[in-house]
Amino acid sequence: DTEVTQTPKHLVMGMTNKKSLKCEQHMGHRAMYWYKQKAKKPPELMFVYSYEKLSINESVPSRFSPECPNSSLLNLHLHALQPEDSALYLCASSLNRGRGSYEQYFGPGTRLTVT
Amino acid sequence: AQSVAQPEDQVNVAEGNPLTVKCTYSVSGNPYLFWYVQYPNRGLQFLLKYITGDNLVKGSYGFEAEFNKSQTSFHLKKPSALVSDSALYFCAVRDTDKLIFGTGTRLQVFP
Numbered sequence: 001d002t003e004v005t006q007t008p009k010h011l012v013m014g015m016t017n018k019k020s021l022k023c024e025q026h027m028g029h030r031a032m033y034w035y036k037q038k039a040k041k042p043p044e045l046m047f048v049y050s051y052e053k054l055s056i057n058e059s060v061p062s063r064f065s066p067e068c069p070n071s072s073l074l075n076l077h078l079h080a081l082q083p084e085d086s087a088l089y090l091c092a093s094s095l096n097r098g099r100g101s102y103e104q105y106f107g108p109g110t111r112l113t114v115t
Numbered sequence: 116a117q118s119v120a121q122p123e124d125q126v127n128v129a130e131g132n133p134l135t136v137k138c139t140y141s142v143s144g145n146p147y148l149f150w151y152v153q154y155p156n157r158g159l160q161f162l163l164k165y166i167t168g169d170n171l172v173k174g175s176y177g178f179e180a181e182f183n184k185s186q187t188s189f190h191l192k193k194p195s196a197l198v199s200d201s202a203l204y205f206c207a208v209r210d211t212d213k214l215i216f217g218t219g220t221r222l223q224v225f226p
């Protein structure tokens with residue numbers, strides 16, 4: 001099973017709201033990723049977790065707060081977002097980082113609209 | 116730094132004809148190269164990868180890619196295009212713990 005699930009599929013939030021995106025995989029992958037994707041553009045890496053520890057933060061604003069409660073779950077907490085944060089947020093996972101098979105498996109994404 | 120380039124924003128092909136989506140790379144060291152496909156409002160789906168070995172890599176849905184070291188290219192190919200292959204295609208290269216994506220090529224297959 002090469003499935004990564006994400007909830008919710010769609011989210012509309014105001015600039016003062018707090019919300020969370022959730023990602024789950026049961027493939028035994030130990031690396032998990034958050035990406036932001038604008039329309040017709042490639043995904044932009046935001047965060048990387050390896051063995052439940054944050055290993056990469058691509059200078060993402062603090063209004064985005066990632067969390068990895070266990071090896072299967074990845075959350076992205078959102079607070080005080082701006083309209084320009086509206087995008088498709090993709091979660092991905094891979095077997096490991098740094099060597100060997102490195103393909104990432106992506107979830108379907110959460111379409112976020114900030115009003 | 117590692118990078119990939121996709122020189123064509125869009126490729127148009129008639130159904131049943133062969134298709135090629137181009138990708139060139141710039142890396143230091145051995146390249147780890149990937150192709151992904153994205154259908155509208157969906158996540159990316161992994162198609163194939165080149166790590167080492169045979170220069171012709173076979174992947175999902177009848178796609179294959181040819182690694183050419185002298186031309187630093189990794190073009191995606193399919194012998195006979197289907198209308199359902201219409202989508203956005205991304206080439207990517209591994210850079211330590213990250214994937215670096217190309218700008219994407221929209222493939223349109225006409226009936």
